[in-house]
Amino acid sequence: MTHIRIPTPLRPYTAGLREIEVDGKTVRDILQEVTSKYPSIQPHLYDDEGNLRAYVNIFINEEDIRNLSGHETPVEENDKLMIVPSIAGGSDESEILPFVDHAALRANQVSIIAFLLIAFVADLPLISSIIASIMLLGTLTKKPGFLPIYRALRWIGIVKPDRLRDYSEPHQFAQGFGAVVLFLAAGTFFFELPIVGWTLVGVVIFLAGLNLLLGFCVGCAVYYWFNRLGLPFFQRAAPIDRTPGSRPTREKAI
Amino acid sequence: MISLAPGILNEIQRHAENAYPEEGAGVLIGKEQGGNRVVDRVLPLTNNFEVELRNRRYMITPQDMINAEEFADEMGLEIIGIYHSHPDHPAQPSDFDHEQALPWYSYIITSVNQKTAAESRSWRLTEERIFVEEKLLLE
Missing domain, CATH: 3.10.20.30 (Beta-grasp domain)
Structure with missing residues (x-):
C-alpha cells in the first residue's frame, strides 16, 4: 500500500x-x-x-x-x-490596454529628427528650441507635438493609422524627456558651448531614431522603471506581454 | 463566509504593502466547520514569478506549498486558501487569477494603492468555475 x-x-x-x-x-x-x-x-x-x-x-x-x-x-x-x-495568479490588465496610434508616434519621430537635422545643418540652434517647445506643448496636451503633420499626411493619404494596444503616458513622458534635453541644449548654446549643445541634440536624434527604426522607446522604459520604483505620477506598469519600452507586436493589436 | 482571527487582516495588508510594487502572496491557515471558515494564521511566502513580472503576477512553488502543508499539519490546521495583492489594481480576481484558480480555496485579494493597502476581499470558485465573493468577517 x-x-x-x-x-x-x-x-x-x-x-x-x-x-x-x-x-x-x-x-x-x-x-x-x-x-x-x-x-x-x-x-x-x-x-x-x-x-x-x-x-x-x-x-x-x-x-x-x-x-x-x-x-x-x-x-x-x-x-x-x-x-x-501549483499556485499562481495576479492582476492582469493586458485585456484593457487602450489603443495608441503608433503611426502618429512615428510621424512625430520623423518630424523631430528631420527638423533637428535641419537645425544642425543650417547651424540654427533656435530651431531646436522651437522643436523643444512643440514637444513640451505636446506632452502637456497629452499628444504627439507634431500631430498636425501626421494629420496632414493622413489627409493626403500617405500614412495609415497603426493602432496598437499600448499606454500613451510613457510615450508622452519620452517626448517630454526629449524636450528637456533640447532645452538643456538651448542653455548650452546660450553659454556658447555649441559642441555640448549639438551633442545633446544628437542624443535626441539618436533616441528618436532608435524608436523609429527598432521600435524601442528608451523614455518609455525609464517610465516603467520609475513605476516599478513606486514613484508618484508613474501610474502605468509595463504591459506583461513585452519588454518594457519595446513596441507592441502587431499580433497583439485587436 | 470566512472570518479572520484578530490581527490576520493587518498581517495580510502589511505583507501587501511591504511587497509593493510587487505582488505579495501567502497561504491562509485555519479550519472549516459546517461551511464556515476561520483563518487562524497566515504564512507569508515568496513570490517566485519572474522578477520583471512580479508587479503583475505571483507564483508559489510546490515545495513552498509542501512546507506550508506540513506547517499547517503541525498545528492541527489546514490550508484553506491563498492571499495575494494587486498593486494599483482592484481587489477582484483577474482573468489570470480565474484561469489559475483551484476549487474550494478562498482567495483573499488586497488592492494596494501607491504603497497603501486599500481593500481586502475574499473570493471562491463555484463548481461551474465562476468566482463569487464570500463574506469576510473580522473576529
Whole structure:
C-alpha cells in the first residue's frame, strides 16, 4: 500500500480524506487507482485530453515526478506520494490596454529628427528650441507635438493609422524627456558651448531614431522603471506581454 | 463566509504593502466547520514569478506549498486558501487569477494603492468555475 496525500481543495472529492491508500507499481497505476476509487476527482486532475492539469503536481518523496520518469516513475511500498497544487495568479490588465496610434508616434519621430537635422545643418540652434517647445506643448496636451503633420499626411493619404494596444503616458513622458534635453541644449548654446549643445541634440536624434527604426522607446522604459520604483505620477506598469519600452507586436493589436 | 482571527487582516495588508510594487502572496491557515471558515494564521511566502513580472503576477512553488502543508499539519490546521495583492489594481480576481484558480480555496485579494493597502476581499470558485465573493468577517 502506498500513501498518497490529497491537498485540501481536492479533499471534497475523496470523502474529506487527507490521505488515501492505494496499490500500484508506478505513478500511473496509483493515479488510476485513485480516480477509479474516487471518480469525481478525475476532472480536477486531468484535462479533456487526459493530461495532468497545469496546477497539479505529483511529488514522490518530495521530488517532482516531472524530474523523474513522469507517470512511469516506479513506486515502492513505503514511498510517500503527494498531490501538490501549483499556485499562481495576479492582476492582469493586458485585456484593457487602450489603443495608441503608433503611426502618429512615428510621424512625430520623423518630424523631430528631420527638423533637428535641419537645425544642425543650417547651424540654427533656435530651431531646436522651437522643436523643444512643440514637444513640451505636446506632452502637456497629452499628444504627439507634431500631430498636425501626421494629420496632414493622413489627409493626403500617405500614412495609415497603426493602432496598437499600448499606454500613451510613457510615450508622452519620452517626448517630454526629449524636450528637456533640447532645452538643456538651448542653455548650452546660450553659454556658447555649441559642441555640448549639438551633442545633446544628437542624443535626441539618436533616441528618436532608435524608436523609429527598432521600435524601442528608451523614455518609455525609464517610465516603467520609475513605476516599478513606486514613484508618484508613474501610474502605468509595463504591459506583461513585452519588454518594457519595446513596441507592441502587431499580433497583439485587436 | 470566512472570518479572520484578530490581527490576520493587518498581517495580510502589511505583507501587501511591504511587497509593493510587487505582488505579495501567502497561504491562509485555519479550519472549516459546517461551511464556515476561520483563518487562524497566515504564512507569508515568496513570490517566485519572474522578477520583471512580479508587479503583475505571483507564483508559489510546490515545495513552498509542501512546507506550508506540513506547517499547517503541525498545528492541527489546514490550508484553506491563498492571499495575494494587486498593486494599483482592484481587489477582484483577474482573468489570470480565474484561469489559475483551484476549487474550494478562498482567495483573499488586497488592492494596494501607491504603497497603501486599500481593500481586502475574499473570493471562491463555484463548481461551474465562476468566482463569487464570500463574506469576510473580522473576529
